[in-house]
Amino acid sequence: MKVLVYAGALTQEHKQKINDTAASVNAQVVYVDSVEEITEEHLDAEAVYGFGFNIMSAEKLRESKNLKWLSVTSAGVDFLMKPGLFANEDLIITNSAGAYGVSIAEHIIAVSLMMMRKLTYHYASSIEGEWAPPVMQRSLKDSRITVWGTGDIGNSFAKRAKAFEPACIIGVSRSGIRKDPVYDSVVTSAEIDGILPKTDLLVMSLPGTAETNGILSRERLNLLPQGAYIVNVGRGNAIDEEALADALEVGRIGGAALDVFQTEPLPKDSRLWKTKNLLITPHVAGNLTLPYTVDKNVEMFCENLVAYANGQPLKHVVDKAVGY
Amino acid sequence: MKVLVYAGALTQEHKQKINDTAASVNAQVVYVDSVEEITEEHLDAEAVYGFGFNIMSAEKLRESKNLKWLSVTSAGVDFLMKPGLFANEDLIITNSAGAYGVSIAEHIIAVSLMMMRKLTYHYASSIEGEWAPPVMQRSLKDSRITVWGTGDIGNSFAKRAKAFEPACIIGVSRSGIRKDPVYDSVVTSAEIDGILPKTDLLVMSLPGTAETNGILSRERLNLLPQGAYIVNVGRGNAIDEEALADALEVGRIGGAALDVFQTEPLPKDSRLWKTKNLLITPHVAGNLTLPYTVDKNVEMFCENLVAYANGQPLKHVVDKAVGY
Secondary structure, three states: OEEEEEOOOOOHHHHHHHHHHHHHOOOEEEEEOOHHHOOHHHOOOOEEEOOHHHHHHOHHHHOOOOOOEEEOOOOOOHHHOOOOOOOOOOOEEEOOOOOOHHHHHHHHHHHHHHHHOOHHHHHHHHHOOOOOOOOOOOOOOOOEEEEEOOOHHHHHHHHHHHOOOOOEEEEEEOOOOOOOOOOOEEEEHHHHHHHHHHOOEEEEOOOOOHHHOOOEOHHHHOOOOOOEEEEEOOOHHHEOHHHHHHHHHOOOEEEEEEOOOOOOOOOOOOHHHHOOOEEEOOOOOOOOOOHHHHHHHHHHHHHHHHHHHOOOOOOOEOOOOOOO | OEEEEEOOOOOHHHHHHHHHHHHHOOOEEEEEOOHHHOOHHHOOOOEEEOOHHHHHHOHHHHOOOOOOEEEOOOOOOHHHOOOOOOOOOOOEEEOOOOOOHHHHHHHHHHHHHHHHOOHHHHHHHHHOOOOOOOOOOOOOOOOEEEEEOOOHHHHHHHHHHHOOOOOEEEEEEOOOOOOOOOOOEEEEHHHHHHHHHHOOEEEEOOOOOHHHOOOEOHHHHOOOOOOEEEEEOOOHHHEOHHHHHHHHHOOOEEEEEEOOOOOOOOOOOOHHHHOOOEEEOOOOOOOOOOHHHHHHHHHHHHHHHHHHHOOOOOOOEOOOOOOO
16 A cells, blocks of 8 residues: 655654564555655555645646545644535545643643733733733632543643632533543533533533534623633634624723634734734644644554554544534 | 731731730730831831731831831742841841742642643734634643752642642652652752753742852753743742743743742843743732632641740741741
8 A cells, every 4th residue: 555645844763663673464554755746656545644734735646536545734724624525435534633732731731821911911021121010910720720622632632720729620521421530520512501601721622523513602792700811722714803802902801812714824914913912822732833733643643653554443533524 | 015017918807816816925016017107116016927028128127126027928039038137136037938839839730731732822913802823732741850959849749730640740858858759869969960860840939048149050951851841939140041941942941930030029121021931920920819818827826926025936947047
């Protein structure tokens, strides 16, 4: 079998690991550095690893009837959930959920503390060469934390947040089943309206699906206590951005840190750039800029490559019915 | 006995707690809101709580021969270690070491992640309305952390840092005795030169004493690995600021976050304001802007007030011989 690998973020060590794994199961690896390099000769690849968003412009590849397994480097696969995107409709898609927990958990802790401790204000003052007067701070200690989306990202965050001695950490998931002991309790998404009024810090790491569209609506934003904080690291579709901007402007919400948006990159003329107490990061919480994330990503792919070659079930298979 | 309390950061609840405690030991409490309010009638106070830095301008009070116990709200007491500062040389000074661990630990985690994850770059870009391209990040995971100063602040940080799965957390203290199990090991200050080359993140929370003056010298900065990070939340005297600025400018040190400086406020014309990869905060890691810190501070004072009235030993007594 031929495996096409997009080498973008890979080091020589990563390639060596992939080569060794492929050799152990008699697979042939072909590397390309960009989608532009893809030609007819790549269309007999049975598996492809690493394209993520770039697959959208790899039209040739999408026309391949030989393609049976697409292993994407991202955790979210919403952009692949359009019917008719691939010639082979039975294509198995695996994602890299599990590779991003560490990076995104660190991001969530960082931006939460930046907001609570007014570090954006102090940093902005320091850029101007000003020794700013102290302002009131808040703390993760004794905060009531709600983690909406209890996958690898939510769980990795919750484990770290626990060390800060919060009042509680409540998980919210589709099933409401507590799979990780780090949560004080886990409720279903249907119960969210009862949880929001008891939330000081709301962390959202939901996949982008029809079900999550606008799930943090204007009405739900109003259920949060005065001065609550929001962090979104899942997908931008989940939040009513206009309602959030309104709530931030009037001080109803204490602060929000968004790494994902309805439209990315965030348009130049978006009001969000100037919204008060809104911390914008350009979708960098979990990309491939942290070496650990790439290591883990490659490790997960290699494990699946062995399973695939041996006809065993793959891990992290996307359920196309739910979209993640 | 009369107790003079500086009410600056106190809420009505704090005053109530102090009043109740004082009543239980037949002490009389007098509140002042500023040092300017201090008059002759306050000079018979036996104990004073809360002045911190402000005591320096409370000259009348310092002339009081009745003053036997000064309970300061700060952890550092370097500014009180001048001989002849008080009329009563036998004055007992207690500090509030133990009240700041939570706040300062959160600060250290926040600024470490801001540097490692390039969040200052992203925040500065967002102020300009720019969706900045991703840059390489680093992580607390697998980092070798050295905590120089293993008091309440260092320990509170280490407990939180542990949840981020670092490679190791090494404590450095005067005694070298491991009093807290969170450290992989604790070495003496004399062994620091062997530890620095194995340090990715150096956290300094040392008291300001003659012994700590310039302790992170130009030579020691050179012992750190290429790209290491430094956080200082102790006292500004500990670091050779010129040497640090030089190391940051040439990229030898990956980043530094200073909350304390040789001179505070940092002078307008200091080169540090413009030093590359230097994150400046205006001594806000541990002041009284976090409600939890004030709660804890008042709680510690009340505990000592009961002990004092009952002739029992006080906690957090400053050892004037070592200066903390």
